[in-house]
Amino acid sequence: MSLREEWTGPGGKDLLVVAAPEVLAAPSRAILPEPPPAPGLVNADGSINWGCPCLGGMATGPCGTQFRDAFSCFHYSEADPKGSDCYEKFSVMQECMSQYPDLYGKDEDEDEDVAEATASAELATSVASAASAPSAQADAEAPRPAAAAANN
Amino acid sequence: MLRAVSSIYIESKAFAVVRRDVIKLFRTTAYSGTTSNQTVLAGASPSKQDPVPLQSTPLPTPPSPPSQPPPRGPRRGWFTATAVALTASVGGVYFYRKLNNNEEEQQLKLESKEESEEIEGTPIPSSAESLPRHVDYLVVGGGTAAFAALRAIRSVKPEARVLLVSEEIALPYMRPPLNKELWREPDLATRAADPDTLVFHQWNGKRRRLAYEPNSFYLPTEKLREGSPGAGVARGWTVTALDVDKHEAKLSARGTTATLTYDKCLIATGARAKRCAALRAARGAGLALALRSARDAARLDAALQRSRGNVVVLGGGAHACELAASLAERLRDTDKRVVMMFREATPLADELPDYLAAHLARTLQTLGVDLLPNTEVTDSRVSSEQVYLQLSKVGGEEISPRSEEEGSELVASLVVECVGIEPNTELAASSGLEVHPDLGGVVVNAEMQARAGVFAAGDAACFHEPLLGRRRVARHDHAVASGRVAGANMAALEPPRPYTHQPMLWTDVGPRLGYEAIGIIDSRLPTVGVFSADAVTEAGAITNREEDAATKQIVLEVGKEIPSESASSKDASKETDGEIPSSGTSLQRSATSSEPSSRSYERGVVFYLKDKRVVGVLLWNLFNRMHIARQVLKQGEFEDMFEVAKLFSLHEED
Numbered sequence: 001m002s003l004r005e006e007w008t009g010p011g012g013k014d015l016l017v018v019a020a021p022e023v024l025a026a027p028s029r030a031i032l033p034e035p036p037p038a039p040g041l042v043n044a045d046g047s048i049n050w051g052c053p054c055l056g057g058m059a060t061g062p063c064g065t066q067f068r069d070a071f072s073c074f075h076y077s078e079a080d081p082k083g084s085d086c087y088e089k090f091s092v093m094q095e096c097m098s099q100y101p102d103l104y105g106k107d108e109d110e111d112e113d114v115a116e117a118t119a120s121a122e123l124a125t126s127v128a129s130a131a132s133a134p135s136a137q138a139d140a141e142a143p144r145p146a147a148a149a150a151n152n
Numbered sequence: 153m154l155r156a157v158s159s160i161y162i163e164s165k166a167f168a169v170v171r172r173d174v175i176k177l178f179r180t181t182a183y184s185g186t187t188s189n190q191t192v193l194a195g196a197s198p199s200k201q202d203p204v205p206l207q208s209t210p211l212p213t214p215p216s217p218p219s220q221p222p223p224r225g226p227r228r229g230w231f232t233a234t235a236v237a238l239t240a241s242v243g244g245v246y247f248y249r250k251l252n253n254n255e256e257e258q259q260l261k262l263e264s265k266e267e268s269e270e271i272e273g274t275p276i277p278s279s280a281e282s283l284p285r286h287v288d289y290l291v292v293g294g295g296t297a298a299f300a301a302l303r304a305i306r307s308v309k310p311e312a313r314v315l316l317v318s319e320e321i322a323l324p325y326m327r328p329p330l331n332k333e334l335w336r337e338p339d340l341a342t343r344a345a346d347p348d349t350l351v352f353h354q355w356n357g358k359r360r361r362l363a364y365e366p367n368s369f370y371l372p373t374e375k376l377r378e379g380s381p382g383a384g385v386a387r388g389w390t391v392t393a394l395d396v397d398k399h400e401a402k403l404s405a406r407g408t409t410a411t412l413t414y415d416k417c418l419i420a421t422g423a424r425a426k427r428c429a430a431l432r433a434a435r436g437a438g439l440a441l442a443l444r445s446a447r448d449a450a451r452l453d454a455a456l457q458r459s460r461g462n463v464v465v466l467g468g469g470a471h472a473c474e475l476a477a478s479l480a481e482r483l484r485d486t487d488k489r490v491v492m493m494f495r496e497a498t499p500l501a502d503e504l505p506d507y508l509a510a511h512l513a514r515t516l517q518t519l520g521v522d523l524l525p526n527t528e529v530t531d532s533r534v535s536s537e538q539v540y541l542q543l544s545k546v547g548g549e550e551i552s553p554r555s556e557e558e559g560s561e562l563v564a565s566l567v568v569e570c571v572g573i574e575p576n577t578e579l580a581a582s583s584g585l586e587v588h589p590d591l592g593g594v595v596v597n598a599e600m601q602a603r604a605g606v607f608a609a610g611d612a613a614c615f616h617e618p619l620l621g622r623r624r625v626a627r628h629d630h631a632v633a634s635g636r637v638a639g640a641n642m643a644a645l646e647p648p649r650p651y652t653h654q655p656m657l658w659t660d661v662g663p664r665l666g667y668e669a670i671g672i673i674d675s676r677l678p679t680v681g682v683f684s685a686d687a688v689t690e691a692g693a694i695t696n697r698e699e700d701a702a703t704k705q706i707v708l709e710v711g712k713e714i715p716s717e718s719a720s721s722k723d724a725s726k727e728t729d730g731e732i733p734s735s736g737t738s739l740q741r742s743a744t745s746s747e748p749s750s751r752s753y754e755r756g757v758v759f760y761l762k763d764k765r766v767v768g769v770l771l772w773n774l775f776n777r778m779h780i781a782r783q784v785l786k787q788g789e790f791e792d793m794f795e796v797a798k799l800f801s802l803h804e805e806d
Binding site for chain 2: 002003006008009010013014015016017018019020021022024025026027028029030032033035050051055057059060061062064065068100102103142143144145146147148149150
């Protein structure tokens with residue numbers, strides 16, 4: 001075993017273990033609890049989770065009620081194609097949003113060309129990865145990947 | 153517009169099936185084109201992102217390489233990870249002599265307040281007539297916790313009328329970038345004078361606004377007064393008194409006062425920088441500054457440009473380390489030096505085991521920071537725009553002057569005070585709410601409630617949580633999560649939820665060293681640290697970079713100590729070997745006979761233990777593993793910590 005242990009620090013309180021990479025790469029015997037499911041956009045009962053960080057400021061901003069009307073309509077729509085009965089509500093939403101171009105207009109990220117080119121490809125992969133890592137997804141705008149995002 | 157749409161698909165598997173229809177639908181109704189939500193998409197799997205160059209200026213490289221080969225090259229995630237933890241954990245590190253009496257403390261608070269109240273602009277709105285007489289939800293504060301609560305309240309109750317009252321003129325913004333990203337792009341700190349429009353590059357290279365939302369997101373307070381639903385901000389206003397029984401608040405701004413009533417109230421007053429009593433003279437001359445707000449950053453930037461000599465960063469906590477590293481990078485091509493002065497033997501001595509703290513000390517020196525450990529400031533005087541700091545060894549011993557003429561003074565053109573923060577609890581106290589005598593902060597229960605109808609969140613809250621008990625936490629992640637819980641509970645359609653989130657923190661010291669942590673990170677606790685052998689190397693002799701004559705003089709005046717020596721002298725190192733490999737293929741480079749404090753640790757995990765339970769996890773230069781650490785903390789007890797360490801894939805660089 002390529003493993004070295006030393007007791008160090010005040011009173012020898014700190015155990016320092018240096019191990020060979022191959023030892024660390026071996027399967028672990030420790031078992032962790034399953035992480036709790038992170039709530040996504042749709043609640044277990046099928047309703048919309050308006051507190052989902054994935055909505056950004058959509059549900060809380062100045063056109064929040066219009067957005068909620070439109071999106072609720074879409075979510076519960078049984079028309080074919082889905083949402084085709086919601087045109088009016090979306091028009092109302094759009095009308096509201098057009099009053100706030102700096103809020104609902106172009107993204108502040110200036111790397112737009114790049115983003116546009118890669119957006120569709122990313123979208124496809126994101127759908128897949130989001131299914132397996134919803135919590136990371138939910139807080140994607142956090143200033144650090146694992147931190148929660150306030151502006152989502 | 154499509155920002156939401158793309159998120160929606162991502163979040164909902166069900167919608168993925170019909171996303172073409174949705175895109176079509178949204179495209180016909182929305183005008184904003186086809187730009188997708190970059191941030192949400194980009195965040196889906198941050199570890200797989202291609203690195204995006206952050207800045208046009210070259211990243212720092214150690215000016216003179218250490219005698220040993222430099223640590224393993226920076227992982228690519230590292231160059232792009234530029235986030236900052238501005239705040240250290242509570243119980244954090246205070247580096248200056250405790251104030252002797254309350255009077256002095258009061259005076260300091262007053263001075264600190266005066267500085268922060270330097271005219272920043274006109275309050276918005278400027279008159280009481282433009283404020284609502286009643287709101288459903290009053291949020292005292294305009295920081296991260298306040299903003300997160302606003303989001304949560306409006307999510308639960310879209311018709312709610314919410315008013316944030318912020319002492320800053322700036323719209324709510326995030327603080328973590330203030331002492332790192334802001335200093336990594338030319339002129340960015342200068343532009344912090346107008347934080348509402350400030351845009352910076354975040355960890356994944358994307359441009360990002362410092363403010364959470366632009367002005368148009370908020371409802372003008374005049375509209376709130378008319379009864380319209382929405383969220384408004386009173387900018388540059390202060391809540392001076394709360395009548396908890398009457399649900400009434402008194403506000404003031406620039407001599408104007410207003411009274412309004414509310415249904416429920418959140419105290420999210422945050423924290424302010426502590427100040428050092430011995431620096432009063434320097435502060436009076438504007439040569440000792442703290443960094444807590446965006447305006448502070450702009451002020452510091454202006455002072456840096458004016459300064460003609462060395463900069464002293466006072467304090468040894470995470471905030472001081474990050475800022476010292478940032479400023480050293482900033483002053484790299486000048487003849488000015490950054491001197492970091494602290495009471496402990498090493499930086500971050502209150503958080504890290506000695507061997508890691510020693511490595512951190514060497515890292516800072518490599519970045520060009522001069523260290524003055526075991527030192528405190530006892531007095532200051534100002535002459536010709538220079539600060540003369542009277543120093544003393546911790547323990548009270550005067551530092552013996554090298555010569556009669558020189559004295560035991562350190563000369564600096566600017567001092568940055570990074571000596572901790574203290575919660576703003578004056579309003580809570582005067583409102584008859586309980587403030588924790590030891591931990592500080594407004595005492596709230598697990599639902600973040602102080603009294604019926606009154607909640608607290610963020611830095612200013614002292615909360616109870618079943619896993620780790622009662623505490624106060626000053627971390628960005630905590631501000632977000634606790635603000636969210638408090639807001640949701642205030643607006644509660646459902647029974648209140650307890651706050652059970654374990655907030656994480658992160659600290660970046662220069663471009664090659666960073667850590668993330670969760671739980672209680674306190675170096676007084678016993679620890680188990682596990683490192684991969686290929687990430688542990690002999691650090692060799694300390695090599696200070698190009699010590700020019702001026703620097704040498706300043707530092708030697710007060711008798712510089714090399715941190716690794718002082719730290720290693722404390723080590724009661726004993727080898728419990730028998731397991732040392734005889735041929736040691738992979739341990740060749742690791743020092744088998746050296747002291748732990750004389751090695752470099754490039755990558756590993758440290759568990760902090762209390763009563764056999766893991767209460768904290770530190771991920772040293774190890775990223776995208778916080779979800780594992782979170783589950784380790786949750787479970788708490790393990791038979792073999794080494795087996796737990798294996799879960800973190802320590803052998804893999806990111």
